[in-house]
Amino acid sequence: MIVVLKNNTPKAQVDGFMQKLRERGFEVHVSKGESATVLGLIGDTSKVEPEEMLAYDFVESAQRVKAPYKQVSRSFHPEDTVVSVGGNSVGDGKSVCVMAGPCSVETEEQVVEVAKAVKASGARFLRGGAFKPRTSPYSFQGLGAEGLELLKVARKETGLPIVTELMAINQIELFSDVDIIQIGARNMQNFDLLKEVGKLRNPILLKRGLASTVKEFLMSAEYIMASGNPNVILCERGIRTFDNYTRNCLDLSIVPYLKKETHLPVIIDPSHACGIRWMVPTLAKAAVAVGADGLIIEVHNNPEKALCDGEQSLTPAQFDETMKILAKYAAVEGRTL
Structure with a gap:
C-alpha cells in the first residue's frame, strides 16, 4: 500500500504517523518528492483499508499496490532514482x-x-x-x-x-x-x-x-x-x-x-x-x-x-x-x- 501525504505536512506529524504504522508491524519506505511525500507500507496490508488512512487530515490519498515488487515500483517512489x-x-x-x-x-x-x-x-x-x-x-x-x-x-x-x-x-x-x-x-x-x-x-x-x-x-x-x-x-x-x-x-x-x-x-x-x-x-x-x-x-x-x-x-x-x-x-x- 502507498500513502501520499499532503504537501508541507509538518515533520513531527509525519514522524508520528510513521511510528504508528511501524507499531502495527509495517516497514515504512519513505520517498520525498518536490510536491509530496509518499509512504510505502511493506507487510501484510490485507486488513488495512485505504479509507482508514484517509481519516488523517494530512493524508492526500491511499491505494494498494498490485505489483509483487514494492520498492522497485514507481508507485512507491515517484521520483527517478539517480x-x-x-x-x-x-x-x-x-x-x-x-x-x-x-x-x-x-x-x-x-x-x-x-x-x-x-x-x-x-x-x-x-x-x-x-x-x-x-x-x-x-x-x-x-x-x-x-x-x-x-x-x-x-x-x-x-x-x-x-x-x-x-x-x-x-x-x-x-x-x-x-x-x-x-x-x-x-x-x-x-x-x-x-x-x-x-x-x-x-x-x-x-x-x-x-x-x-x-x-x-x-x-x-x-x-x-x-x-x-x-x-x-x-x-x-x-x-x-x-x-x-x-x-x-x-x-x-x-x-x-x-x-x-x-x-x-x-x-x-x-x-x-x-x-x-x-x-x-x-x-x-x-x-x-x-x-x-x-x-x-x-x-x-x-x-x-x-x-x-x-x-x-x-x-x-x-x-x-x-x-x-x-x-x-x-x-x-x-x-x-
Missing part, C-alpha cells in the same frame, strides 16, 4: 552515461590503454571483467583477484570509476573498493547472492537473465532493495528467442516500459545483445533514441586477439566514432554524453 558515482550520474535524465572497456582484463598494459582511449572518447566508467562466467569450462575464466587489481591501476591512471562482475558470495570482500558491482545475467536469480549485495552500499548493476520475464527481472531488483541497497541500475543485454542470427535478441521495448513501471535507471548492453561488432553502433543509437539512461559497450585494443568476446568488441577508433554519433542522437532530446 545513482551517483565519482561525480557521474546514471538516471539524471540529462545525460547518457557510457561505460566502456574490455570484456576481460588481460594485462595491465591492455586495460590501461583501453581505459585511456575510452575516457578520451567520453566514457564515464571503465568496465572490465576480472571473474568471467563462461559457457565452456575450457574458456578463459578471467584473472580473478589479479584482474581486480589491474582495474584499480587503470582507475588510478585515468580517474574512471570501475564496473566489474561479482559471481559468488565468497568474492564479496574483494569487491569492497569496486565502484559499481555488476550481477550478470546468469546470476540474476541467485537470490542468496542478491540478498548479500543488498547489504552493501556499492551501486549494483543488475543484468536481465537470458530468458527472464520483466516481472522476474524486477523481482530480482526487489531482492536487492529489500535487503537495504537502494542504488540499483537495471541493464537489458538481450534475451534468447527462437532465432540465432545474433547472439541474443535486444528487447528495446523494455526501456519505455521500465521507465514507466520503475524509478530505477535503465541502461543497454548492445555488445552482448548482438555479439557482432558492426551491429553495436546501430543498437547503441537505438538505445539512446528510446530513452536509455546509459550504455555499457565492450572495447578492446586488439579484438582479433582478445581472450573473450573479441567478435563483439569495438576498437578504440570505432568506439570514438560511435561516441561522436551518439552525441548527436542524445542532443535531439536535449541530453549529453
Whole structure:
C-alpha cells in the first residue's frame, strides 16, 4: 500500500504517523518528492483499508499496490532514482552515461590503454571483467583477484570509476573498493547472492537473465532493495528467442516500459545483445533514441586477439566514432554524453 501525504505536512506529524504504522508491524519506505511525500507500507496490508488512512487530515490519498515488487515500483517512489558515482550520474535524465572497456582484463598494459582511449572518447566508467562466467569450462575464466587489481591501476591512471562482475558470495570482500558491482545475467536469480549485495552500499548493476520475464527481472531488483541497497541500475543485454542470427535478441521495448513501471535507471548492453561488432553502433543509437539512461559497450585494443568476446568488441577508433554519433542522437532530446 502507498500513502501520499499532503504537501508541507509538518515533520513531527509525519514522524508520528510513521511510528504508528511501524507499531502495527509495517516497514515504512519513505520517498520525498518536490510536491509530496509518499509512504510505502511493506507487510501484510490485507486488513488495512485505504479509507482508514484517509481519516488523517494530512493524508492526500491511499491505494494498494498490485505489483509483487514494492520498492522497485514507481508507485512507491515517484521520483527517478539517480545513482551517483565519482561525480557521474546514471538516471539524471540529462545525460547518457557510457561505460566502456574490455570484456576481460588481460594485462595491465591492455586495460590501461583501453581505459585511456575510452575516457578520451567520453566514457564515464571503465568496465572490465576480472571473474568471467563462461559457457565452456575450457574458456578463459578471467584473472580473478589479479584482474581486480589491474582495474584499480587503470582507475588510478585515468580517474574512471570501475564496473566489474561479482559471481559468488565468497568474492564479496574483494569487491569492497569496486565502484559499481555488476550481477550478470546468469546470476540474476541467485537470490542468496542478491540478498548479500543488498547489504552493501556499492551501486549494483543488475543484468536481465537470458530468458527472464520483466516481472522476474524486477523481482530480482526487489531482492536487492529489500535487503537495504537502494542504488540499483537495471541493464537489458538481450534475451534468447527462437532465432540465432545474433547472439541474443535486444528487447528495446523494455526501456519505455521500465521507465514507466520503475524509478530505477535503465541502461543497454548492445555488445552482448548482438555479439557482432558492426551491429553495436546501430543498437547503441537505438538505445539512446528510446530513452536509455546509459550504455555499457565492450572495447578492446586488439579484438582479433582478445581472450573473450573479441567478435563483439569495438576498437578504440570505432568506439570514438560511435561516441561522436551518439552525441548527436542524445542532443535531439536535449541530453549529453
